[in-house]
Amino acid sequence: MDKLGWDFVQQQKHNRDGSYATQAARSATLSLSARQLRELGYRNLRANTLGQRHLRALVQHWQTSGVSPATIKNRMSHLRWSCEKAGRAGVAKISNDDLGIARRSYVAKESRARDLPKANLDAVTDPYVRLSLRLQAEFGLRREESIKFIAAVADKGGHLELKGSWTKGGKAREIPIRTRNQEELLAEVHVFTQMRSLIPAELSYKQQLKRYEHQIAAAGLSRMHxxxxxxxxxxxxxxxxxxxxxxxxxxxxxxxxxxxxxxxxxxxxxxxxxxxxxxxxxxxxxxxxxxxxxxxxxxxxxxxxxxxxx
Incomplete structure (x- = not known):
């Protein structure tokens, strides 16, 4: 590991911002960036000497390699995070347009909505996964949020309060409780989990995520986003x-x-x-x-x- 890679590791060690998925993606991006900058001929770099020309070099390398604009933007968000932690706020301010990254289209031309058919849900044998899926359907939760969900913490009566440690980007948020179905689901989750999350006591989040993926595949479900x-x-x-x-x-x-x-x-x-x-x-x-x-x-x-x- 070179000095830049070591700096990146230390930044992450002392700044565990965001959800598990965000931290994992950040670690992969920073490790890749340090290695590729070295391969591109940039030696003896440190996190506090990383400049916009280095970011441009990475973007050009990724574009030449056929990496999609959406992936490049995600990688840049992690590199900007590192620059800010290293006191390089000026470097972090460079825009995607200045870096020559194509604008991403966010417009859906048709619906990509998916329901949760009872037959498929009944085929999910793990009760934790089944409740996570129902939370996704009733409250629009992301997968990680639905697995880390603690009803005793989130349920505030008229709304849910999601903790930043459960969410993408570490941003806490509120979701209204509007329907009888939502209230009944929350009551079930309270009884089933008591004060715990929807992760079995003997498993880690990563292990439960793998179980979730296996269970939905076995039940004939996909694209649960x-x-x-x-x-x-x-x-x-x-x-x-x-x-x-x-x-x-x-x-x-x-x-x-x-x-x-x-x-x-x-x-x-x-x-x-x-x-x-x-x-x-x-x-x-x-x-x-x-x-x-x-x-x-x-x-x-x-x-x-x-x-x-x-």
């Missing part, structure tokens, strides 16, 4: 009284097959469980949904809902 899409689309329908543009596009374009209620083909069509009067505007609804999903930018909702201009 689609549950988060369905949550966002259901909330949009409740808040505006209208189906999201991505849902409309899927229906109008005849991209779905069958007519079973709530489950058309492999893309779920949301139904409203609550409503508000008067309904919110598109922008107002997207702002609320963005916060509930744990995003800072309203534009990210285009991924879940489609373009507001559609």
């Amino acid at each position: 689609g549950l988060r899409h369905l949550y966002a689309q259901r909330r949009y329908l409740e808040l505006t009284g209208k189906q999201a543009p991505a849902v409309k596009a899927s229906i109008t374009g005849q991209l779905l097959a069958g007519a079973e209620s709530g489950w058309l083909g492999k893309v779920a069509i949301p139904s409203a469980e609550t409503s508000i009067t008067p309904p919110l505007s598109d922008r107002e609804a997207r702002l609320l949904i963005s916060h509930e999903l744990g995003h800072e930018r309203i534009a990210i909702t285009n991924t879940y809902l489609g373009s507001p201009n559609a």
Whole structure:
């Protein structure tokens, strides 16, 4: 390990920001970056001497290697984190545009929502995984959030408070408790887990994650991030009284097959469980949904809902 790699390791040792997944991705990116900078001829670098020209060299190398713009942006976020920890805030401020990274399209042209069919859920034999999946469906939680979830900590009566240590990027957030189904699910989780998370006492998070992946595959489930899409689309329908543009596009374009209620083909069509009067505007609804999903930018909702201009 060279000096830059050692600096990166020390930064992470003393700054455990973000969720387990974020820390793992950061570690992989920084280790790769240190090695590739050395291979590109940059010797004796330290974290506090890393400059914008080094970031440009990495970006150009990744682009030449065929790495996608989305992956490059994720890697740059980890490198900016390192620069800030090393007191190189000026270096960290370089934009993706200045680095020549292509802009990413966040607009969904059709719905990618997925439901949680009872037959598949019943095929999940691990009760911890089954409850995690139901939390994903009812509250739009990410996978890691649903596994680390502690009802005794999060349940505040009228809303959930997710701890930063459970969430992507370490950003705590609140999610409203709106329906009887949500209340009944939380009651089940309270009774089942008492004061613990949805990780068995004898397992680590990493071990339970592997069990989760094995269980959903065995039950014929996949792309469970689609549950988060369905949550966002259901909330949009409740808040505006209208189906999201991505849902409309899927229906109008005849991209779905069958007519079973709530489950058309492999893309779920949301139904409203609550409503508000008067309904919110598109922008107002997207702002609320963005916060509930744990995003800072309203534009990210285009991924879940489609373009507001559609």
